[in-house]
Amino acid sequence: xxxxILVLVTGALLASCASTINTEPVNTGPLGDGGTPGEECVPxxxxxxxxxxxxxxxxxxxxxxxxxxxxxxxxPKQLKLTSVLLVxxxxxxxxxxxxxxxxxxxxxxxxxxxxxxxxxxxxxxPGSLTENLVAMVTxxxxxxxxxxxxxxxxxxxxxxxxxxxxxxxxxxSPSVCAP
Amino acid sequence: MPPxxxxxxxxxxxxxxxxxxxxxxxxTPCLTARNTRHGPxxxxxxxxxxxxxxxxxxxxxxPKRPDSSLRPSSCPSAGMLRHGRIAPDHGHxxxxxxxLKIENPLxxxxxSLEGGCLLVTSGLGGIMNKRIVxxxxxxxxxxMLSSTQAASASSPAAPTPPTxxxxxxxxxxxxTTPVVASGHILKSDGSAAAFxxxxxxxxxxxxALKGLSPGDGFKLQAVGAATADxxxxxxxxxxxxxxxxxxxxxxxxINFEIDAGAIGQGTVPFGFPRKFDPSTGSMTEIGGxxxxxxxxxxxxxxxxxxxxxxxxxxxxxxGASTGTQNVGxxxxxxxxxxxxxxxxxxxxxxxxxxxxxQTYSTTTGVTHQFVYxxxxxxxxxxxxxxxGAYGSFSASGTTGVGSTGxxxxxxxxxxxxxxxxxxxxxxxxxRTCINPRQPTTVDYLAKAVSWAAGAQIQRPSxxxxxxxxxxxxxxxxxxxxxxxxxxxxxxxxxxxxxGINLSTxxxxxxxASVEYSFSAQRHLCGTGGYPGGTPYQLVAQA
Numbered sequence: 001x002x003x004x005i006l007v008l009v010t011g012a013l014l015a016s017c018a019s020t021i022n023t024e025p026v027n028t029g030p031l032g033d034g035g036t037p038g039e040e041c042v043p044x045x046x047x048x049x050x051x052x053x054x055x056x057x058x059x060x061x062x063x064x065x066x067x068x069x070x071x072x073x074x075x076p077k078q079l080k081l082t083s084v085l086l087v088x089x090x091x092x093x094x095x096x097x098x099x100x101x102x103x104x105x106x107x108x109x110x111x112x113x114x115x116x117x118x119x120x121x122x123x124x125x126p127g128s129l130t131e132n133l134v135a136m137v138t139x140x141x142x143x144x145x146x147x148x149x150x151x152x153x154x155x156x157x158x159x160x161x162x163x164x165x166x167x168x169x170x171x172x173s174p175s176v177c178a179p
Numbered sequence: 180m181p182p183x184x185x186x187x188x189x190x191x192x193x194x195x196x197x198x199x200x201x202x203x204x205x206x207t208p209c210l211t212a213r214n215t216r217h218g219p220x221x222x223x224x225x226x227x228x229x230x231x232x233x234x235x236x237x238x239x240x241x242p243k244r245p246d247s248s249l250r251p252s253s254c255p256s257a258g259m260l261r262h263g264r265i266a267p268d269h270g271h272x273x274x275x276x277x278x279l280k281i282e283n284p285l286x287x288x289x290x291s292l293e294g295g296c297l298l299v300t301s302g303l304g305g306i307m308n309k310r311i312v313x314x315x316x317x318x319x320x321x322x323m324l325s326s327t328q329a330a331s332a333s334s335p336a337a338p339t340p341p342t343x344x345x346x347x348x349x350x351x352x353x354x355t356t357p358v359v360a361s362g363h364i365l366k367s368d369g370s371a372a373a374f375x376x377x378x379x380x381x382x383x384x385x386x387a388l389k390g391l392s393p394g395d396g397f398k399l400q401a402v403g404a405a406t407a408d409x410x411x412x413x414x415x416x417x418x419x420x421x422x423x424x425x426x427x428x429x430x431x432x433i434n435f436e437i438d439a440g441a442i443g444q445g446t447v448p449f450g451f452p453r454k455f456d457p458s459t460g461s462m463t464e465i466g467g468x469x470x471x472x473x474x475x476x477x478x479x480x481x482x483x484x485x486x487x488x489x490x491x492x493x494x495x496x497x498g499a500s501t502g503t504q505n506v507g508x509x510x511x512x513x514x515x516x517x518x519x520x521x522x523x524x525x526x527x528x529x530x531x532x533x534x535x536x537q538t539y540s541t542t543t544g545v546t547h548q549f550v551y552x553x554x555x556x557x558x559x560x561x562x563x564x565x566x567g568a569y570g571s572f573s574a575s576g577t578t579g580v581g582s583t584g585x586x587x588x589x590x591x592x593x594x595x596x597x598x599x600x601x602x603x604x605x606x607x608x609x610r611t612c613i614n615p616r617q618p619t620t621v622d623y624l625a626k627a628v629s630w631a632a633g634a635q636i637q638r639p640s641x642x643x644x645x646x647x648x649x650x651x652x653x654x655x656x657x658x659x660x661x662x663x664x665x666x667x668x669x670x671x672x673x674x675x676x677x678g679i680n681l682s683t684x685x686x687x688x689x690x691a692s693v694e695y696s697f698s699a700q701r702h703l704c705g706t707g708g709y710p711g712g713t714p715y716q717l718v719a720q721a
Contacts, residue, residue: 096649
């Protein structure tokens with residue numbers, strides 16, 4: 001029995017080594033490099049501490065279709081990701097930050113909101129329209145934050161990771177974002 | 180973020196008003212202390228203690244930038260062609276520093292991998308007794324040791340100790356380490372300088388340079404060498420990051436210089452800075468994105484990374500060079516001997532204003548601010564001259580300077596455009612290069628060596644066109660802590676000293692930032708990309 005446990009544990013250790021050494025390339029794939037560092041801070045109401053964060057654009061620069069496998073928050077602290085969408089953008093306006101979307105007056109020009117779909121499992125064809133990566137997040141404390149989004153995706157034979165460089169911070173009322 | 184082609188970020192906008200000029204308490208650095216560390220006895224005599232003014236037979240006036248000459252540009256200079264940055268060689272990491280930070284995309288957990296193996300022991304205590312734990316730990320140690328040994332087996336050879344001369348420096352053609360710089364060496368008529376000599380030097384740290392006085396001399400440290408091919412193409416590599424790490428200043432900046440020479444074409448320098456991270460051995464561009472983690476060791480066994488410089492160097496025809504024809508194609512694995520360069524301080528100039536950042540708002544309901552803090556880095560143009568005389572300098576690459584204090588600029592409001600400036604001291608150096616295949620050459624360099632503090636805001640007459648927009652909620656704050664540099668031709672106001680204003684790149688490191696605070700719903704737009712990506716310049720709009 002002990003020998004079996006030992007074998008299992010040793011195997012788990014070796015598997016851990018192997019999995020960590022063979023990581024996917026970060027920010028070098030066809031969906032870009034994640035941009036340069038920064039922070040987006042959004043004040044939210046305590047009764048509805050959620051926000052829509054759509055500040056990242058994805059465009060497939062390769063000649064192969066890529067498929068989004070997963071999107072998670074990077075290093076989340078009291079911040080919960082409720083859903084992630086891809087929204088095609090026909091012009092150069094992204095959704096940006098909002099408490100809810102779409103606004104009463106309708107989506108911004110060029111935002112093809114009716115063609116939104118969940119990001120995981122969605123394919124992005126080469127040279128297609130820019131896709132707005134839109135995250136719905138909820139604060140679970142007065143200050144909630146994450147070090148961006150981590151998008152795992154693949155094409156034929158290759159897996160990639162995109163780590164967006166803009167941190168996300170939700171500040172629950174009455175706190176304010178200004179320093 | 181889609182990779183975006185770097186573009187000229189805005190139409191020309193000229194500063195037309197100086198708002199304020201406030202020096203902090205740091206002042207300019209002392210220029211009287213002699214530094215003996217970088218002044219070996221064998222250095223050539225400098226233009227000893229030349230006066231600050233009139234050293235070139237010209238009365239110097241305070242630097243003043245012609246308003247109409249300030250424009251963002253990536254245009255090549257007359258003497259040099261500097262191309263845009265090429266993609267970093269992401270296939271390299273530092274094997275000498277095998278600590279890897281790995282993020283699991285499925286769990287979001289960051290794991291530190293040291294020595295090649297990750298230990299996971301939590302949760303095991305309840306199912307194993309001490310004996311099993313001991314056995315498992317022993318197995319783990321064995322696994323780690325074997326991993327470390329494997330890494331050592333494929334590591335590069337022991338670093339070559341710094342050499343006083345190029346003798347013994349391994350030709351880049353026989354190295355497999357990351358490319359530090361590449362490009363072409365061209366003659367003054369535009370033709371290829373076949374088999375030209377190319378040497379990569381590292382300058383002493385700025386911390387040491389700013390303590391030098393006129394007459395002090397030092398020898399440049401050769402860290403790489405190559406011979407151009409028949410088409411003038413060259414590739415420079417450094418055998419080990421250990422060769423250059425001692426040259427990093429307190430901000431981590433290392434200033435490199437490419438020297439190229441061919442028969443009858445003289446030698447010419449081209450400077451470029453890199454920011455050195457001692458924890459990984461990686462070298463990034465100032466204002467650039469740090470190299471991403473690679474998937475694993477490369478075939479060469481090298482793990483350190485560097486963002487390579489692409490520089491096409493045009494040699495000036497100085498008429499002084501004669502000698503035997505360069506012979507031999509590149510690729511020799513033998514030691515090289517291409518000569519060496521020594522420098523001496525000719526003049527300590529006073530500080531010159533340099534643009535270090537910019538913000539714009541074309542609407543109401545937005546405030547914006549720039550902060551230049553300790554550890555910020557700027558990339559400023561260098562001047563090169565064969566005679567050293569006023570008006571004879573031409574641009575010749577860039578040099579990096581880090582700040583040792585901070586400048587917080589006033590908050591800007593509705594409809595305001597701002598260029599944020601601070602001051603850097605710079606010096607003129609006399610450069611003497613000895614090459615066994617050419618006569619000795621003497622020329623001059625003018626370059627910034629230290630940050631002098633000071634804060635000044637200039638008002639451009641307009642904001643650049645910015646078409647990559649996101650909507651910003653009232654109350655939201657967007658901060659950008661680093662951005663890919665844009666080049667402002669003539670942004671470094673030193674024309675009163677050397678006859679031309681030099682360029683400046685307004686990319687900044689993680690210690691400087693721009694911040695836009697929105698009190699109403701507005702748009703924030705980038706000139707070259709979305710704000711969350713690589714926007715270059717940011718403009719708040721209605």
